[in-house]
Amino acid sequence: MLEKDEHEMNPAEHLSVPFGDLRRQAATLQADLAAAAQRVIQSGWYVLGSEVAAFEQEFAAACGVAHCVGVASGADALYLALAALGIGAGDEVITVANACTYQADAIIQTGALPVLVDIDPTTHTLDPAQLAQAITPRTRAIMPVHLYGRLADMTAITAIAEQAGIPVIEDAAQAHGAWRTDAAGNPRYAGAWGTLAGFSFYPTKNLGAVGDGGAVVTNDASLAEQLRRLRQYGWDRKYVVSAHGGRNSRLDELQAALLRVMLPHLPHRNATRRQLAAQYQAGLAATPLGLPPDEAGHVYHLYVVVAESHTEREQLREYLRQHGIGCDVHYPMPAHLQPIYSAWRSANQPWLRPQGAGSLPHTEQLAQRILSLPLYPELTPAEMDRVIAVVRGFYSG
Ligand SMILES: *Cc1c(COP(=O)(O)O)cnc(C)c1O
Secondary structure, eight states: OHHHHHHHTOGGGGOOBOSOOHHHHHHHTHHHHHHHHHHHHHHTOOBSSHHHHHHHHHHHHHHTOSEEEEESOHHHHHHHHHHHTTOOTTOEEEEESSBTBHHHHHHHHHTOEEEEEOBOTTTOSBOHHHHHHHOOTTEEEEEOBOGGGOOOOHHHHHHHHHHHTOOBEEEOTTOTTOEEEOTTSOEEETTSSSSEEEEEOOTTSSSOOSSOOEEEEESOHHHHHHHHHHTBTTEEETTEEOSTTOOBOOOBHHHHHHHHHHGGGHHHHHHHHHHHHHHHHHHHTTSSOBOOOOOTTOOOSSEEEEOSSHHHHHHHHHHHHHTTBOOBOSOSSOGGGOHHHHTTTTSSSOSSBSOSTTSSHHHHHHHHHEEEEOOOTTOOHHHHHHHHHHHHHHHHO
16 A cells, blocks of 8 residues: 555646646735735726826836827737828738737738738747848838747847838837846837837736736837827717727726736746746756757747647647646648638739748648746746656656
């Protein structure tokens, strides 16, 4: 019976680890969140009031920019940033295909054409060399994505953009608090590199609300003014429409108040994510998995490993599932292979470019081989050990 007793004394052997668990963050901030919610409910002012104004100031300061405009979601933030620049039919916007369809959809909504370029296979972000080749006289914006919490190569991208006189819109939905050193040697945050940047406060993001939310940040006062019109029907003042392309996309007071509770916790929560990533790095070094190259300003929204083949990824995924370890793929289907866009392949007016398999090799190959492991600040040491042990077990078994 000795064996059985030993088993019972080692519960970690059977520990299941969820891919995410938002209740854990909520539990640590419970009292402050409840007080903030109550403050808003009792105020009787629920849309575009003092909480949103205060959060906008606090988040702009956290990013190191002058202006922040709260909106309803990250997807809207990207659309509104494009609309603020007056981008529309006949224009082209360069972006990537490996970060779901948020970017291409936002561009299509303006009437412009998404031009997709391949990624750097090491960083999974927009390849500056591909960017330079994709610029045409119709290019009106460049939208790199700071995927998984790592800034794209913004030094190279902004240099190319400046030379061509094209604005950059950062998709910073996965990169709150991420940074990179600029040409002058100073750290510069996600959101402070482009003409505009879009953030999402979807609950699972590094800074997440208790519902949907988003923001556009910029150093340009007139673009900020235009965004304030666009997020509210295009109104210049109440019931007077002056801006084209507006919609109802307001961050609400409740979400803003809750985000104000969470924002001061972002730096130490990001630091914890980095510590956990370092543990994975050490624990998985002996496996054949490709691990994310570390960088000081990477905030590990996701910890994404790369299997040697699609078959191996699928087998590892199933093995983790059987052992109770949550995992996911971000993202399984590149934008240019989505059925909604390929259905339009034969039309004279394509919805995006390029189309069809084989056109973006790194993007397509990585979509087959990537796997996201659990990584959030509330993961316990026992859970981290368990994930590492199971992944190692897959390769040694
Ligand atoms: C989450 C996300 C978005 C969209 O944000 P929502 O708030 O969900 O609309 C856009 N881009 C990237 C890279 C994201 O991860």
